[in-house]
Structure formats: C-alpha cells, structure tokens
Amino acid sequence: MTKTALITGLTGQDGSYLAELLLEKGYDVHGMVRRTSTINFERIHHIQDDINIVQGDLLDEGALTELMKQVKPDEVYNLAAQSFVQTSWQQAVLTGETTALGATRILNAVKNTDPDIRFYQASSSEMFGKVQEVPQTEDTPFYPRSPYGVAKVYGHWITVNYRESYGLHASSGILFNHESPRRGLEFVTRKITNHVARIKLGLINEIRLGDLHPQRDWGYAKDYVEGMWRMLQQDEPDDYVLSTEETHSVQEFCEIAFGHVDLNWQDHVVQDERFMRPAEVDLLIGDASKAREKLGWEASTPFTELVTMMVDSDLDLVARQQRELA
Secondary structure: OOOOOEEEEOOOOHHHHHHHHHHOOEEEEEEEEEEEEEOHHHHHHOOOOHHHEEEEEOOOHHHHHHHHHHHHEEEEEEOOOOOOOOHHHOOOHHHHHHHHHHHHHHHHHHHHHHOEEEEEEEEEHHHHHOOOOEEEEEOOOOOOOHHHHHHHHHHHHHHHHHHHHOOOEEEEEEEEEEEEOOOOOOOOHHHHHHHHHHOOOOOOOOOOEEOOOOEEEEOEEEHHHHHHHHHOOOOOOEEEEEOOOOOHHHHHHHHHHHHOOOOOOHEEEEEOOOOOOOOOOOOOOOOHHHHHHHOOOOOOOOOHHHHHHHHHHHHHHHHHHHHHOO
C-alpha cells in the first residue's frame, strides 16, 4: 500500500533531497510551503509535477491541523525552520517562533489528528555548541551558543516530551553539518564554493570570511536524508546522531575548494570581523555509532569529494549565468 508523507521545508536543501528519495520509494509526497507572493521552486523544479504542493505555516497551528486532516500522512518530516545561524541573532524571536514553537504546533497537529502518524524532527549539532565532550553522542549535554541552537534544543526536547507523554512515534535526527550544491548561498560552505567559481572565471578577486579556525563535521545532505527515512521505519522511536565522524576546519574547506581550480586560497581570502559570530562554536564532531548499529546508516561521501562536487556545480552555474547575461 502506498505510503503518504508530508514534508515541511520542502523547498530547502534537505526537503528537496528527501522528496526525491521518498518518490523513488513510491511514496505519495506532499510538501508544505508558506504562502508568499513568490515561492522558489528551484531545488525541486525537476520533481515538482510529482509532488503535491500544499500551503501551511509553522506559526499557524489551526492551519497545520487542517493540513493533517487533508493530507492524512503516514509520516511527517519537520524540516522547516529559520535555519541560518548568523540570522538568528538578528531575528531571535522569529527563530524561536518557527524553529522552537513551530515544532510544538506541528506535534500538536499530529497528536490531535492522528497519533499513529510517525514524526521526524530535524535536530541539529548546533545544540551541542560549547561542546561538553568529544565526540558528541545522543547523550552529550547540550550547550547551545546561538538563538538558533537554543531553539533547536527546545524543538528536540518537546519532541522527546510528546513521545514520552503521548506515545507518539516521534524521532529526532541530530544531524551534523551537511552540505551540497543545493545549499543556500548564505551558508559559509556554499559562499566559499560560489566565490571560488566567480574568482576562477575572473568576475571577482576576493572572498571575505569570518573565523577560519572552527572545525565542523561536514557530510553530504543526500546521504543524510536516507538516515531520516530509516528512523521512521524503526519499530520504536528514538534519537540518532548522523555524522561523518571526521572534522575539518573552514580553512581546510578553503584550501580544497581553491586548490581544485588551481588557485591559492591565501591570495583571495580576506578575514572580516563582520562575519564573526558573537559566540563561536569551535569544534563539532559526531559519533554516529548508534545510527550505524541500529539503522544500518553511515555517511558515504568523502569530504574532498563533497567540496569538489560543490565547486564544480558552482562553476557550471556561474558560467551559465554569464552566458545568459551575454
């Protein structure tokens, strides 16, 4: 029997890859988007006709409840959020409303409509913040260092609370940084690869970045959505860390990205205090052994392959944009 899935945050990086995966598995996929005058379907244009686009908003619990009644999903993947860490300082209240309370509203909609719906909450390694142990596991205490991280901690614990209070099949994926050519340009990884392409093609000569020393556990987003799906196929709900179990610095990302196009990163990278976080997260590295043992999941894309994939994609994108302007 065909399963039905509802994805919030459909048009984001993770939403687009998850929609592809679920379609491949034969799901009837519904994707929630917010009502705006312009909606960017760039990431899903190739599968848009295969998805049921529905309107909803994490700020409107009543509308979410009606959406559950309309769609009747077997699985709900809550990927929507104000997800850019830097912006969360400027929009701390909005971040809390969407990323924290939004999770509560959609959990209420699930609970009040059909408690048998299986629910996935997108938790984040940013919850660990000022890390209390290395590497970080599902049991590592949280110490968030941004409004975004704080909001994600709330979303995580309210999911645990509803699971234990109401018996929901609600699982959280504590995903470490996961990137792809579909990453937004505001994120440092995509900012780097896009600037590398523009520098290589002679359009600009420098990129301004903040601190180059922070280390992250960077994986490929397409690998990670498989882990999300596997969590909801388990008999019992639980929380899982998804990570590569490797750490790399922002500087190392620059070295590989520039080196891929035969450029020296030091000739083009300028540090700029405007891009420094008020409270930096210095080191994140996950222990994904639980996911490996219980889900049979592990990251499969090497770091260098991820970086060069993103650079190649941006070279194609920028070259195409230049041809269209000519």
